[in-house]
Amino acid sequence: MSRDEIRDQVFTITAREFGLDAGAIQESDQFVDDLGADSLKSIELVAAYEEEFELDLNEEEALRVQTVGGAIDFFEKLLV
């Protein structure tokens, strides 16, 4: 999976989870400060990534990611 494909999928999942248009998402967006995630939403987001990418993620590592760009980097390391 290429970085661009990962990026598109992260944007799609993130937009869906926050009820936004994918075009409104930026790599610099912070899940908590910019997108308004609380702790439950953060876990739901990671669960959605896990399901879509068909991965079993390490809970602590995955929940440490704070930005959309960080999520792309995180999955790039796992999938590319």
Place this chain on the structure above:
Amino acid sequence: MRIYQLQHVDEPNLVEDVFPHVLPPLIAFEGVIHEYIDGEYVEIDPRDVKTRDIYVTDTTFRDGQQARPPYKKEQMVRLFQMLSELGGPNGIVRQSEFFLYTKNDRDAIEACQALGLRYPEITGWIRANKMDFRLVREMGLSETGMLTSSSDYHIFYKQNQTRQEAMDQYLEVVEAALEHGIRPRCHLEDITRADLPGFVYPFVQRLEKLTEDQPDNMKIKIRLCDTMGFGLPFPNVPEPRSIPKLIWRLKNECGVTADRLEWHGHNDFHKVHVNGAFSWIYGLNALNATLFGFGERTGNPPLEGAIIEYVSLKGELNGVNLRVITEMADYYQKEIGTELSPNYPFVGRDFNTTRAGIHAGGLRRDERIYNIFDTEALLGRSPRVAITDKSGTDGIALWVNEFLGLEDDDRLSVMKVVKIQRWVMDQYEKEHRLTTISDQELEEQVKIHLPEYYEKMKKKVTSGK
């Protein structure tokens, strides 16, 4: 001022010599206690409790029954059997006291005697009345408690006697007991409100005089009855409320040995357990208790609490089987039908249940963070989480993993259970729910959101593996 520097460590200091987790936390003493008596400090060494033969005596069927409808015979027999298993072969539950007045009580004693158990030894309880020895003898008991009230509240206002009349009556009954070959145990009612030098100590000295020529197994025992819960465990409070002074004088000035002194408390001021524990520490051997603390008014020292205290003080089980505590609580609730408070230590439904998400998170990472000791190993009760809007996804993960019986690497992450947590939060935020989510509701959610795990668990349960 001493300056303390932060110490950098590679490994955590878990203070495991005090908190071994495989046992209840241990109690150690580093020096003597100084008690101010007659203008001087006397030393009481609490370390002595490690080697002294301290034990629990039971009054579930006497004081415990004064606070509730009578037990059925078979209930008493089953509880008696469990008391024996709990106390183990070394008799940490050494004696159990029974009423003798009703046929049901006498039938229960006979049925308990027929079990042939070494411990607890069965003893009786009678009023200070010579006629009642017939009952003690008929039941084949070798020891009986007898009411010997000691405060002027009782002597003057209840018994309408002078101190001399009361003492004469008590001594007459004690002598009669000795003549009948029955070991007397004098229950000094209301002792923490009594005139100790004016009545109690002279009376006990007379008893000691009576007992001096008796063989050891007939020497008179003294039960210190803190009838209204007025006793205080603190050092250096005045008599008659001071437990250390009372025990010290009875031992050192009246000559009663530790093995013949017993504490019987009441919980009117929330001190019932700590007073009992301190009575051991201040130098007597027998702590009288009832199962789950049921007793007159506010109750007596809880027997299961006394047993845990015993293990903490001794630093070993010494034959005690703590898992029986859980069996007794189940029996009490399911068979006898008496509800125990959910937050009651060691046995209540929620005693090791957390509702806070942050605690559940800690429990999920390492049980020792929020569990008092290994409650699964010692009591057969794993720590649990009760699900509300405060328990968080960590709480759900803990509950689900426990429910599915998943351990170590098989345990599900918070991501796998987050849909259940969303359902829980919707219950509170959208449905405005105010009650805890039940286990049945959670099971239903597991079935919906984790069907493959649910089926696997059911198959495992059915096949018994």
